Amino acid sequence: xxxxxxxxxxxxxxxxxxxxxxxxGLSAGVSHAADNESCRPDGLYKTxxxxxxxxxxxxxxxxxxxxxxxxxRVIGYFTGWRTGKNGQPAYLVNNIPWDKVTHxxxxxxxxxxxxxxxxxxxxPANEATGMTWPxxxxxxxxxxxxxxxxxxxxxxxxxxxxxxxxxxxxxxWAETGGYFGPDGKRVGSGGFYTMATNADxxxxxxxxxxxxxxxxxxxxxxxxxxxxxxxEYPTSMKDAGNPLDWQIANARRGGLVKGYAALMKTLxxxxxxAGAADGRHYMLTVAAPSSGYLLxxxxxxxxxxxxxxxxxxxxxxxxxxxxxxxPNASLFDDGKDGELxxxxxxxxxxxxxxxxxxxxxxxxxxxxxxxxxxxxxxxPYYTRGHKNVQGGTDGLWGKxxxxxxxxxxxxxxxxxxxxxIDNLWHDKDDNGNESPAGSNPMWHAKNLEKGIVGDYVTQYxxxxxxxxxxxxxxxxDSTLVAPWLWNAQKKVFLSTEDEQSVAAKADxxxxxxxxxxxxxxxxxxxxxxAAKGQYEMGxxxxxxxxxxxxxxxxxxxxxxxxxxxPAQAVDVKVExxxxxxxxxxxxxxxxxxxxxxxxxxxxGGTEFQFDYATSAPNNASDQSGFGTKVISSGxxxxxxxxxxxxxxxxxxxxxxxxxxxxxxxxxxxFNYYLPVSTPSNWTVNIAGTVYAxxxxxxxxxxxxxxxxxxxxxxxxxxxxxxxxxxxxxxxxxxxxxxxxxxxxxxxxxxxxxxxxxxxNWKAQxxxxxxxxGTTGQWGVWKDLGAC
Numbered sequence: 001x002x003x004x005x006x007x008x009x010x011x012x013x014x015x016x017x018x019x020x021x022x023x024x025g026l027s028a029g030v031s032h033a034a035d036n037e038s039c040r041p042d043g044l045y046k047t048x049x050x051x052x053x054x055x056x057x058x059x060x061x062x063x064x065x066x067x068x069x070x071x072x073r074v075i076g077y078f079t080g081w082r083t084g085k086n087g088q089p090a091y092l093v094n095n096i097p098w099d100k101v102t103h104x105x106x107x108x109x110x111x112x113x114x115x116x117x118x119x120x121x122x123x124p125a126n127e128a129t130g131m132t133w134p135x136x137x138x139x140x141x142x143x144x145x146x147x148x149x150x151x152x153x154x155x156x157x158x159x160x161x162x163x164x165x166x167x168x169x170x171x172x173w174a175e176t177g178g179y180f181g182p183d184g185k186r187v188g189s190g191g192f193y194t195m196a197t198n199a200d201x202x203x204x205x206x207x208x209x210x211x212x213x214x215x216x217x218x219x220x221x222x223x224x225x226x227x228x229x230x231x232e233y234p235t236s237m238k239d240a241g242n243p244l245d246w247q248i249a250n251a252r253r254g255g256l257v258k259g260y261a262a263l264m265k266t267l268x269x270x271x272x273x274a275g276a277a278d279g280r281h282y283m284l285t286v287a288a289p290s291s292g293y294l295l296x297x298x299x300x301x302x303x304x305x306x307x308x309x310x311x312x313x314x315x316x317x318x319x320x321x322x323x324x325x326x327p328n329a330s331l332f333d334d335g336k337d338g339e340l341x342x343x344x345x346x347x348x349x350x351x352x353x354x355x356x357x358x359x360x361x362x363x364x365x366x367x368x369x370x371x372x373x374x375x376x377x378x379x380p381y382y383t384r385g386h387k388n389v390q391g392g393t394d395g396l397w398g399k400x401x402x403x404x405x406x407x408x409x410x411x412x413x414x415x416x417x418x419x420x421i422d423n424l425w426h427d428k429d430d431n432g433n434e435s436p437a438g439s440n441p442m443w444h445a446k447n448l449e450k451g452i453v454g455d456y457v458t459q460y461x462x463x464x465x466x467x468x469x470x471x472x473x474x475x476x477d478s479t480l481v482a483p484w485l486w487n488a489q490k491k492v493f494l495s496t497e498d499e500q501s502v503a504a505k506a507d508x509x510x511x512x513x514x515x516x517x518x519x520x521x522x523x524x525x526x527x528x529x530a531a532k533g534q535y536e537m538g539x540x541x542x543x544x545x546x547x548x549x550x551x552x553x554x555x556x557x558x559x560x561x562x563x564x565x566p567a568q569a570v571d572v573k574v575e576x577x578x579x580x581x582x583x584x585x586x587x588x589x590x591x592x593x594x595x596x597x598x599x600x601x602x603x604g605g606t607e608f609q610f611d612y613a614t615s616a617p618n619n620a621s622d623q624s625g626f627g628t629k630v631i632s633s634g635x636x637x638x639x640x641x642x643x644x645x646x647x648x649x650x651x652x653x654x655x656x657x658x659x660x661x662x663x664x665x666x667x668x669x670f671n672y673y674l675p676v677s678t679p680s681n682w683t684v685n686i687a688g689t690v691y692a693x694x695x696x697x698x699x700x701x702x703x704x705x706x707x708x709x710x711x712x713x714x715x716x717x718x719x720x721x722x723x724x725x726x727x728x729x730x731x732x733x734x735x736x737x738x739x740x741x742x743x744x745x746x747x748x749x750x751x752x753x754x755x756x757x758x759x760n761w762k763a764q765x766x767x768x769x770x771x772x773g774t775t776g777q778w779g780v781w782k783d784l785g786a787c
């Protein structure tokens with residue numbers, strides 16, 4: 001899906017779709033129009049003039065309804081190519097643990113040469129819509145449906161599991177800039193790159209409209225609940241994404257982010273319109289990069305407002321595309337990352353010593369602009385690895401330089417990737433040779449760990465009687481939260497996941513109020529087959545996450561952190577733009593444009609405050625005399641073991657001589673050193689009254705004119721319920737409080753009980769600088785009553 005070597009020959013084309021099902025989601029209910037806005041998730045854009053039926057998917061707190069035993073998401077990518085037709089183990093729809101997951105993303109559809117969504121030509125060999133599996137128990141087709149293949153089985157099983165949602169995922173590593181033809185050869189059509197962005201860098205709105213209209217028709221035809229966009233990558237960083245796409249993509253780098261934003265806005269609008277007509281909310285999600293390098297070229301990731309949630313591809317953080325040996329998907333930084341050390345990140349005062357190749361950093365990047373519950377962290381059910389590793393501790397943070405790179409990789413210098421029995425799920429290069437990568441399903445890695453040669457190896461080209469060389473010793477780093485296998489004799493390092501690491505990541509999700517997890521890919525999970533004495537495909541890790549999540553507290557549904565937004569908002573627009581491209585954009589110095597769309601002038605000295613993510617150090621400033629300064633910090637110092645808070649709070653003021661008349665704009669040059677998603681939780685103090693900004697799209701706010709008078713918002717009607725973030729006007733009566741008093745600035749973990757204003761409060765997950773009594777019924781603090 002999502003890796004720098006993913007050009008699978010198995011991703012053979014399969015035909016286009018035949019007639020289908022006019023349903024956008026089998027479990028969706030029709031809600032009353034009057035209730036819809038009360039169910040809108042915090043910060044989610046709503047199409048103007050459209051009564052979006054949010055309550056078919058969300059409750060009145062804006063949280064997704066997933067079934068009583070699913071408090072957090074478990075999203076599994078199901079790939080279309082593990083059909084068993086090549087003699088290798090099949091993973092079909094009936095193998096999915098349907099009771100353990102909440103969402104299934106089908107990988108992949110692609111953008112056709114006509115700019116329409118497609119799964120290829122319609123033939124009996126089409127795994128999506130035409131293939132059948134006679135004699136396979138559980139894979140019998142539903143004869144009532146006018147299509148076959150995986151789509152038939154997805155619809156069939158969703159009828160039996162109505163709380164599970166399915167989404168069609170479009171793109172992936174191999175099919176972002178093209179698709180596979182009927183002969184199995186890749187067609188470099190341009191895909192997302194040309195559909196959304198013209199050759200001159202301008203937005204291709206005609207292509208976008210064609211794609212969005214076809215996507216809406218597609219999900220209605222095949223019964224999907226929404227669309228997942230896996231565009232790798234709309235970034236201005238040169239040579240990002242699949243090398244096969246560089247010629248097309250590099251020429252458009254300056255316009256890719258604008259095209260991406262236009263694509264997502266158009267999809268959101270057309271899905272909203274279709275959902276209103278059908279009485280069900282259609283979902284829009286993305287697979288987003290986690291690398292600070294890629295995100296640096298994506299401006300402030302402006303598309304988050306259009307998404308139901310974001311799935312972070314928090315894996316492929318280290319691999320054989322370079323020589324630095326490290327974890328595939330560590331949860332935290334340990335201050336020793338060889339790649340970051342070589343780049344001078346740890347010694348840079350401007351970077352603040354923050355390591356940005358770990359899941360926690362990526363989560364905080366997105367937390368800067370989204371509620372925790374609209375974010376899901378990614379977990380790999382596959383390995384990455386090197387051979388001939390030199391140095392490091394049991395290979396960790398060592399080096400493995402290669403003498404050459406796979407044909408077609410486009411790289412001049414690569415790492416020495418593991419091969420053979422250590423590379424079972426390998427891709428092939430342009431000449432049909434094995435691409436060294438150390439890529440294995442986790443069930444094969446478990447067998448290597450136990451010294452077992454599974455009976456399946458003959459199906460992957462190994463002779464009967466194959467034996468292992470050396471011992472694959474399991475290692476684990478608790479700071480990184482990362483296991484790996486180290487074969488000292490072969491000098492092979494394989495980064496893995498197992499019960500210990502997945503349990504720690506699940507606890508991390510629960511403690512921080514995160515929406516859940518996303519898995520690439522379901523076929524890599526494992527189970528022990530006692531009869532054969534080997535590990536095989538199973539659901540051990542998925543079941544572990546289900547068990548961790550089923551009794552968890554509800555996820556965090558509010559974007560704001562310690563700063564509760566006022567109930568009244570004004571229409572003052574803030575935009576970040578004029579980013580430099582590629583390697584020229586360090587430090588990040590965009591222009592910030594503030595536009596006064598109210599009917600009142602903003603006098604000189606008017607103060608704005610906002611939050612930005614702790615994914616960047618607390619040294620933001622401006623070069624325009626606005627006095628930008630960080631007034632409180634959620635985190636200082638390095639991020640070894642994780643970032644301690646979510647936000648830095650910033651103040652800036654219009655210069656004394658700079659008033660802002662109605663309709664007028666002013667620009668300032670902003671400055672920061674690591675990527676952040678769109679700064680949020682804005683307030684403005686106008687004549688002594690503090691207002692929120694309408695652009696934050698917060699629940700529970702009404703757009704007004706400064707000084708009084710209502711102003712109907714253009715696209716976000718105020719909710720009918722009062723805000724939940726206002727503190728009580730006076731402490732409730734109670735006796736003497738014996739629990740420790742709440743102290744601002746202290747860190748509290750799940751289960752901690754404190755006293756505050758005459759009441760006891762229990763933390764539901766990790767928190768800092770969120771005052772008890774201000775976080776609402778579903779917030780981090782649970783009211784235990786008077787003390």
